[in-house]
Amino acid sequence: MKALEDKILKEGTVLPGNVLKVGSFLNQQMDSDFIMDIGREIARLYEGERVTRILTVESSGIAIAVAAGIALHVPSVFAKKHKSANMPKEVYTAPVYSYTHKETYEIAVAKEYIGKGDKVLIVDDFLANGNAVRGLIGIIEKAGADLAGCAIAIEKGFQGAGDELRAQGIRVDSLAIVDSMDESGVIFRAQ
Numbered sequence: 456m457k458a459l460e461d462k463i464l465k466e467g468t469v470l471p472g473n474v475l476k477v478g479s480f481l482n483q484q485m486d487s488d489f490i491m492d493i494g495r496e497i498a499r500l501y502e503g504e505r506v507t508r509i510l511t512v513e514s515s516g517i518a519i520a521v522a523a524g525i526a527l528h529v530p531s532v533f534a535k536k537h538k539s540a541n542m543p544k545e546v547y548t549a550p551v552y553s554y555t556h557k558e559t560y561e562i563a564v565a566k567e568y569i570g571k572g573d574k575v576l577i578v579d580d581f582l583a584n585g586n587a588v589r590g591l592i593g594i595i596e597k598a599g600a601d602l603a604g605c606a607i608a609i610e611k612g613f614q615g616a617g618d619e620l621r622a623q624g625i626r627v628d629s630l631a632i633v634d635s636m637d638e639s640g641v642i643f644r645a646q
């Protein structure tokens with residue numbers, strides 16, 4: 456998505472530790488119109504795939520998951536990372552290792568929101584090491600639902616997870632794939 460690449464070049468900054476900061480439009484502050492453009496682009500890619508649910512993990516994937524859900528006219532569900540009092544007892548869970556925080560946490564989705572007969576599209580803002588996506592795939596499998604694919608805003612191609620998932624036969628659509636980045640700039644993979 457050329458508009459996303461342009462936005463990253465204009466507003467993104469590369470921080471030490473291979474972190475691309477996009478807080479001005481995707482993470483902390485949301486550019487509302489642009490988030491909706493991302494949602495419409497994801498919907499265009501999965502039009503005709505008969506998706507019944509969008510699935511993401513809290514927190515920063517939620518905005519584009521909702522935008523895609525609006526454009527596809529399906530509900531968006533997010534996996535919770537923290538146990539909460541109003542979480543039903545009946546949940547599907549999966550472990551996720553976070554490289555950023557160097558710890559494994561459990562994600563959980565209430566069984567009532569995903570099940571057999573669902574065709575689920577995973578949506579997330581970043582695909583880095585792929586652990587969040589793998590955890591979400593685990594939940595979809597436990598629920599007996601089908602995976603339509605993974606729609607990602609920004610894939611960090613140099614971390615390899617997107618290509619590993621593709622090699623496993625999983626459909627992964629990333630609107631921008633960063634092949635390399637440093638303080639002097641960002642280079643995208645031609646798609």
Ligand code: G4P
Nearest residue numbers: 473474475513514515553554555581582583584585586587
């Ligand atoms: P993975 O899910 O692909 O395995 O990612 P990893 O453990 O490497 O990253 C952990 C968190 O950091 C994820 O968010 C991921 O979206 C985010 N992240 C990874 N690389 C970047 C980056 O270059 N820039 C930004 N802005 N974020 C990055 P999270 O911890 O699940 O938290 P949340 O922000 O969604 O709440």
